[in-house]
Amino acid sequence: MEIEHPLILSVWLNAFLHKGFALFGWHTEGDIVPPYILMAFLSALLIVLFFKLTVKNLSLFPGKIQNLLEMIYRFFQGIVDDFIGHDGRRFIPVLGTLGMFIVVSNLLGLFPEMGSPTANLNVTAGCALFIFFYYHSQGIRKHGFLGYLRTFCGPALWMAPIFAPIELISHFSRPLSLSIRLFCNIFGEDLVIIIIATLVPFIAPLPIMALAIITSVLQGMIFVILSAIYLSGAIAEEH
Numbered sequence: 164m165e166i167e168h169p170l171i172l173s174v175w176l177n178a179f180l181h182k183g184f185a186l187f188g189w190h191t192e193g194d195i196v197p198p199y200i201l202m203a204f205l206s207a208l209l210i211v212l213f214f215k216l217t218v219k220n221l222s223l224f225p226g227k228i229q230n231l232l233e234m235i236y237r238f239f240q241g242i243v244d245d246f247i248g249h250d251g252r253r254f255i256p257v258l259g260t261l262g263m264f265i266v267v268s269n270l271l272g273l274f275p276e277m278g279s280p281t282a283n284l285n286v287t288a289g290c291a292l293f294i295f296f297y298y299h300s301q302g303i304r305k306h307g308f309l310g311y312l313r314t315f316c317g318p319a320l321w322m323a324p325i326f327a328p329i330e331l332i333s334h335f336s337r338p339l340s341l342s343i344r345l346f347c348n349i350f351g352e353d354l355v356i357i358i359i360a361t362l363v364p365f366i367a368p369l370p371i372m373a374l375a376i377i378t379s380v381l382q383g384m385i386f387v388i389l390s391a392i393y394l395s396g397a398i399a400e401e402h
Contacts, residue, residue: 170276200280202277203268203286205271206267206268217229217232239259239262246391246392247394248395258391261294262387265290266379273372273375273376279349281346282349282353283346287343288346291341292338294390295393297394298394301394301397302398305397305398315331337389341389349379352371352379353375355371356368
């Protein structure tokens, strides 16, 4: 859901910033830091802290936390191997970071006084545009600028008037599809939970929240898989 209701963290932060600017004689109104920006920053901070704290004590005989870390890595490695190939493992840090951010952002809205930043179209569009420019940059890096443009022309140059418009429409529709799919799923999910919690609090929302945990992870996985497919197409020898 787009975070429009006031969140305690957001209220505190913006009140602090308003007072800080007032000390310099600057008059400010409204939210200096929108709630969805604060929640997105919190999602990123949680991921950084989690990995910073858990990678300190890695050992030859892994414990539960290290097993969890290895499961996360192998999950993204499996996606990359299946859709890009062994050479695509260099993309694991990018796809893994993006996937973790989306999953944590999706789940954040299930906690009291928190909100899902991915329930705001600005955040999902940012993620989609990032992967859009990233896979194109990798395609240019692999084929060269002119060589990458050539991949939009079809199997023969004389077919470019037919293939080029189709390819351009296909590529420019991808960030739109990625951003709207993720936004609508998380927005609708959070909206249903809020409505049910308003009508019948405490117990009734629990089954929906349990389902939301699954769909939150699933949406992150779908985003990563589609991103891997786009990367695979951009760096393929034959497009």
